[in-house]
Amino acid sequence: MEHILEEDISKLLEVKRFLQSIIxxxxxxxxxxxxxxxxxxxxxxxxxRLNKPKHEIxxxxxxxxxxxxxxxxxxxxxxxxxxxxxxxxKASEALHTxxxxxxxxxxxxxxxxxxxxxxxxxxxVEMARDVTKWKKAGEKMHTMQKLAxxxxxxxxxxxxxxxxxxxxLGFVDLLIEKTKPDSKEYKMLKSIERQGLNCKKIIxxxxxxxxxxxxxxxxxxVNANIERVISVLGNILLTKNIIVEKNLEKDLPKVRGDPxxxxxxxxxxxxxxADAMEGGGVLTISTRLNEPGNRVDILFEDTGHGIKKEYRxxxxxxxxxxxxxxxxxxxxxxxxxxxxxxxxGEITFETVSEEEDSEKKGTTFxxxxxxxxxxxx
Ligand SMILES: Nc1ncnc2c1ncn2[C@@H]1O[C@H](COP(=O)(O)OP(=O)(O)O)[C@@H](O)[C@H]1O
Ligand SMILES: [Mg+2]
Numbered sequence: 001m002e003h004i005l006e007e008d009i010s011k012l013l014e015v016k017r018f019l020q021s022i023i024x025x026x027x028x029x030x031x032x033x034x035x036x037x038x039x040x041x042x043x044x045x046x047x048x049r050l051n052k053p054k055h056e057i058x059x060x061x062x063x064x065x066x067x068x069x070x071x072x073x074x075x076x077x078x079x080x081x082x083x084x085x086x087x088x089x090k091a092s093e094a095l096h097t098x099x100x101x102x103x104x105x106x107x108x109x110x111x112x113x114x115x116x117x118x119x120x121x122x123x124x125v126e127m128a129r130d131v132t133k134w135k136k137a138g139e140k141m142h143t144m145q146k147l148a149x150x151x152x153x154x155x156x157x158x159x160x161x162x163x164x165x166x167x168x169l170g171f172v173d174l175l176i177e178k179t180k181p182d183s184k185e186y187k188m189l190k191s192i193e194r195q196g197l198n199c200k201k202i203i204x205x206x207x208x209x210x211x212x213x214x215x216x217x218x219x220x221x222v223n224a225n226i227e228r229v230i231s232v233l234g235n236i237l238l239t240k241n242i243i244v245e246k247n248l249e250k251d252l253p254k255v256r257g258d259p260x261x262x263x264x265x266x267x268x269x270x271x272x273x274a275d276a277m278e279g280g281g282v283l284t285i286s287t288r289l290n291e292p293g294n295r296v297d298i299l300f301e302d303t304g305h306g307i308k309k310e311y312r313x314x315x316x317x318x319x320x321x322x323x324x325x326x327x328x329x330x331x332x333x334x335x336x337x338x339x340x341x342x343x344x345g346e347i348t349f350e351t352v353s354e355e356e357d358s359e360k361k362g363t364t365f366x367x368x369x370x371x372x373x374x375x376x377x
Contacts, residue, residue, distance in 0.1 A: 276304025
């Protein structure tokens with residue numbers, strides 16, 4: 001008899017260990033509380049986050065342990081799913097935002113009821129999952145969509161400007177015909193014409209760069225798009241004393257990507273290089289096929305001030321900028337990253353900061369895009 005009892009107990013213990021190992025293997029943070037919010041059980045993942053031994057937590061109030069409060073949580077914008085489940089007897093869910101210094105983390109918290117024989121909620125299981133990665137990816141997408149909308153708006157404005165500029169140029173032409181070439185008025189009209197043509201050119205270039213012309217194309221000629229971007233930015237770079245050197249490999253295969261989006265990436269990288277070369281410098285743009293021949297690499301090498309060590313981890317973060325308010329948005333690189341990874345490409349950088357070596361200072365960004373296999377072009 002005693003023997004049988006011992007066997008049963010050891011079997012029960014085995015089952016208990018098995019169940020515990022199941023909940024400990026789950027990476028979501030799990031906690032079971034009773035109706036008074038006392039913690040009855042927790043898993044390893046939660047202990048790890050709290051950084052406390054289990055015996056210090058079991059039997060304590062969850063609001064004390066998790067939020068250091070003396071009564072059940074009532075934090076604005078921080079609804080407690082456990083309270084909800086106790087009230088309604090139904091599963092509940094909430095998104096929690098945690099701030100720790102400058103860092104923000106997001107948790108998706110869900111709770112499930114456990115009923116007694118009478119159907120009354122006795123316990124609540126709460127599960128929390130760190131969803132920071134997904135949330136940030138979602139926000140990035142949102143930013144991209146906003147930028148796309150803005151681009152469309154800007155393109156619309158440029159398009160609207162086309163007609164008035166054409167009319168101005170038309171009338172100027174008429175007046176020029178009626179004016180004596182050696183008069184003061186003639187010179188003025190010629191000047192209006194020149195500036196008008198300038199406007200026309202800017203509008204055309206701008207239109208060619210915006211979503212207005214998105215063709216839904218999915219293959220791009222890298223060199224042609226680099227040339228086009230340089231032709232648009234060339235003048236601005238010149239006025240900033242920046243020399244552009246080109247090293248474009250001939251007969252490159254086409255890459256995956258919408259030309260307009262890729263131009264967007266190139267413009268962002270060139271603008272960043274220009275910003276880093278205050279007072280002038282050299283920007284070398286090179287293209288080449290990689291060794292196995294499955295990717296085209298595009299390198300933007302500048303002689304700017306480089307990126308300080310402490311910034312390197314963060315430059316791709318949305319809204320990270322070291323520039324003055326109104327100059328930088330901190331969106332350039334995160335948009336580049338979004339676009340490039342959309343096509344299965346990569347964007348990397350190497351840098352030597354001014355502080356490290358003022359002779360060799362500079363940054364090289366490399367965009368690497370998959371080649372489109374020739375039969376599917
Ligand atoms: N070529 C570069 N040289 C030096 N710093 C750079 C370069 N490109 C990017 N950075 C750094 O990365 C930051 C983020 O760039 P980005 O996302 O384009 O935003 P923004 O240009 O609006 O600041 C910049 O503020 C700058 O500090
Ligand atoms: Mg930028």
